[in-house]
Amino acid sequence: MELSDYLPIAVMFILASAFAGVSLVVSYLISYKRPTPEKLEPYECGIVTEAEPIQRFPVKFYLVAILFVIFDVEIVFLFAWASVFGELGWGGVAAVTVFTLMIVETLGYVWKRGALDWNVSRRARYRAAPPAEAAQEMAA
Amino acid sequence: MIDVSYLSAAPEMMLVLGAVAVLMVDVFAKPPPRVHGWITAAAYLAAGASIVLQWQRLGAGGGGLSFGGALVLDPWAAAVRAVLLVVAVLGTLCAWEMLAGLGRRMAEGVSLVLVATAGFMLMGASVDLVMVFIALEIGSIALYVLAGIVRSSPAGDEAAMKYFLLGAFASAIFIYGGALAYAGTGATNLFDIERFLNDYLVARPAVILIGMALLVVGMGFKVTAAPFHSWAPDVYQGAPAGVVGFMAAAAKVGGFAALVHILFIGFARYQGAWSDGLAVIAALSVVLGTLLAIGQSDVRRMLAYSGVAHAGFLLTGMTAGAPAADGLLFYLATYSVMLVGAFAAVTAVSGPAGAGSSFDEYRGLGRRSPVAAAVLALTMIAMSGMPLTTGFIGKFQMFASAWDGGYEWLVIVGLAASVAAFFFYLRLVVLMYFRPGEENGRDPDAPLPLPVTIRWVLLFSAAVTLVFGIYPGPLLGLLTRV
Numbered sequence: 020m021e022l023s024d025y026l027p028i029a030v031m032f033i034l035a036s037a038f039a040g041v042s043l044v045v046s047y048l049i050s051y052k053r054p055t056p057e058k059l060e061p062y063e064c065g066i067v068t069e070a071e072p073i074q075r076f077p078v079k080f081y082l083v084a085i086l087f088v089i090f091d092v093e094i095v096f097l098f099a100w101a102s103v104f105g106e107l108g109w110g111g112v113a114a115v116t117v118f119t120l121m122i123v124e125t126l127g128y129v130w131k132r133g134a135l136d137w138n139v140s141r142r143a144r145y146r147a148a149p150p151a152e153a154a155q156e157m158a159a
Numbered sequence: 160m161i162d163v164s165y166l167s168a169a170p171e172m173m174l175v176l177g178a179v180a181v182l183m184v185d186v187f188a189k190p191p192p193r194v195h196g197w198i199t200a201a202a203y204l205a206a207g208a209s210i211v212l213q214w215q216r217l218g219a220g221g222g223g224l225s226f227g228g229a230l231v232l233d234p235w236a237a238a239v240r241a242v243l244l245v246v247a248v249l250g251t252l253c254a255w256e257m258l259a260g261l262g263r264r265m266a267e268g269v270s271l272v273l274v275a276t277a278g279f280m281l282m283g284a285s286v287d288l289v290m291v292f293i294a295l296e297i298g299s300i301a302l303y304v305l306a307g308i309v310r311s312s313p314a315g316d317e318a319a320m321k322y323f324l325l326g327a328f329a330s331a332i333f334i335y336g337g338a339l340a341y342a343g344t345g346a347t348n349l350f351d352i353e354r355f356l357n358d359y360l361v362a363r364p365a366v367i368l369i370g371m372a373l374l375v376v377g378m379g380f381k382v383t384a385a386p387f388h389s390w391a392p393d394v395y396q397g398a399p400a401g402v403v404g405f406m407a408a409a410a411k412v413g414g415f416a417a418l419v420h421i422l423f424i425g426f427a428r429y430q431g432a433w434s435d436g437l438a439v440i441a442a443l444s445v446v447l448g449t450l451l452a453i454g455q456s457d458v459r460r461m462l463a464y465s466g467v468a469h470a471g472f473l474l475t476g477m478t479a480g481a482p483a484a485d486g487l488l489f490y491l492a493t494y495s496v497m498l499v500g501a502f503a504a505v506t507a508v509s510g511p512a513g514a515g516s517s518f519d520e521y522r523g524l525g526r527r528s529p530v531a532a533a534v535l536a537l538t539m540i541a542m543s544g545m546p547l548t549t550g551f552i553g554k555f556q557m558f559a560s561a562w563d564g565g566y567e568w569l570v571i572v573g574l575a576a577s578v579a580a581f582f583f584y585l586r587l588v589v590l591m592y593f594r595p596g597e598e599n600g601r602d603p604d605a606p607l608p609l610p611v612t613i614r615w616v617l618l619f620s621a622a623v624t625l626v627f628g629i630y631p632g633p634l635l636g637l638l639t640r641v
Contacts, residue, residue, distance in 0.1 A: 121179075124179055124182075124183065127183065127186070128182050128183065128186055131186035131187060132186050
């Protein structure tokens with residue numbers, strides 16, 4: 020491959036940079052500037068921000084985030100299967116079905132276990148369910 | 160479609176199904192603890208039946224590679240699984256009281272034990288470095304969580320954190336070694352690596368050798384070989400008493416199982432290089448483990464350092480290469496049963512979820528609980544390598560292999576350390592039988608409650624140690640007798 024074959028890419032790169040740069044500069048030069056407090060917010064629409072984001076979050080966010088990461092990474096494996104879908108045939112479908120059932124099982128477990136409940140009441144109910152075990156836990 | 164032999168992964172599948180069943184039954188039915196016991200027992204039975212089927216398949220000339228060459232069904236894999244299954248059953252019995260005490264989190268504990276067992280079993284069957292790594296992580300991550308599963312115990316948290324950090328570090332070293340081996344040979348499958356090294360004369364094998372060394376170091380962490388042992392005493396001391404025996408034994412069996420496949424198959428060509436490396440690690444482990452065990456004032460730390468020395472003895476045998484595999488299997492099987500037995504006695508003394516166990520607590524144990532004291536004494540004597548116990552035969556085979564392999568100096572170091580080791584093993588025996596226990600301000604003769612599960616573990620462990628110590632025939636040469 021000759022170096023000249025890359026010329027279209029270079030032209031495209033220059034054009035894209037020029038368009039973005041010119042648009043920004045021109046709009047900065049010719050626009051009216053009447054700042055209001057709302058306009059200076061990071062997000063102009065949506066719920067009004069009440070505080071800086073650097074603060075303490077409820078630990079519930081952590082649980083949901085970690086569960087999201089787990090399920091997200093698990094689903095990535097489906098892409099590997101999809102890329103050789105034709106070669107694997109029905110055996111592959113069966114294997115992925117088993118895999119998906121395992122994920123569904125995990126979802127069922129965390130759901131029933133109360134990890135997805137935003138309100139604490141349900142988890143408290145789970146804890147109180149079998150009195151003997153609750154007493155054992157208290158003792159431990 | 161890749162070649163799939165469900166039989167070659169059947170024991171692991173049974174255990175994982177059992178773990179899933181325990182979790183699902185727990186959240187949907189909220190059953191009493193004994194239901195978890197039934198499910199676990201069913202999973203172990205199914206896994207045992209699969210191992211028997213595997214053994215029959217091997218006897219009929221079957222076996223070989225499956226799952227795209229990631230798993231192998233050979234006598235070593237099947238035998239290691241059998242050992243791990245015994246360790247898991249004993250470990251579960253030993254930990255049962257602790258697990259039942261977890262309340263609503265009991266199912267998590269039970270399923271973690273099952274998953275850890277499945278992971279280490281898979282390590283013994285993996286012949287692809289990537290698969291070894293995945294199996295290692297399945298087993299190890301379950302153990303990290305088990306170490307800290309008793310939330311009210313700060314010592315358990317510390318143990319879990321240390322185990323996790325150093326374990327993750329070891330895994331990173333292992334996978335880096337795998338990457339270098341791949342860079343040097345173009346393969347992660349151990350049989351492909353073996354073929355590459357046999358077909359080509361590598362002019363500059365530095366990358367391959369460094370990769371191999373890092374693989375050994377990574378596994379060295381898992382089997383607590385010196386100088387990679389620093390986590391073991393803290394973890395054994397802080398983790399809940401019930402699971403420590405299982406943790407220690409399963410990780411050691413799994414680590415050696417994988418190391419045997421990696422070195423004996425993949426890098427058989429470089430045996431000259433890795434034998435010397437293993438000999439140095441073995442000598443360090445034996446000497447450091449013994450010397451540090453002498454100074455301990457806590458039985459669990461003492462057992463951890465003695466485990467370092469035992470890793471050294473196992474590595475001593477490994478220097479001889481493939482001919483030592485039979486002896487390694489015997490040593491792993493009998494040592495892990497001894498270890499679980501010893502920790503069953505520790506569990507009886509320090510309570511199911513307790514942390515730490517100083518020597519003082521063992522004063523006068525001979526009168527407080529004759530069974531626990533007798534079995535603990537027997538396992539100590541067996542670990543020291545006294546004849547008529549399995550410890551002697553295992554050690555003898557390791558030394559014989561190393562001697563035949565030309566590592567006479569290593570055998571002499573091992574023998575010297577064995578003699579020194581009598582001191583700390585027998586110190587515990589003396590403490591239990593010949594020292595009164597009134598310093599603790601409690602009744603010296605107050606009988607120690609011994610749960611029936613722990614009693615079974617103690618008796619089984621003692622029986623195995625004595626019977627195979629006197630009559631080792633059935634366990635010797637198992638691999639060649641398929």
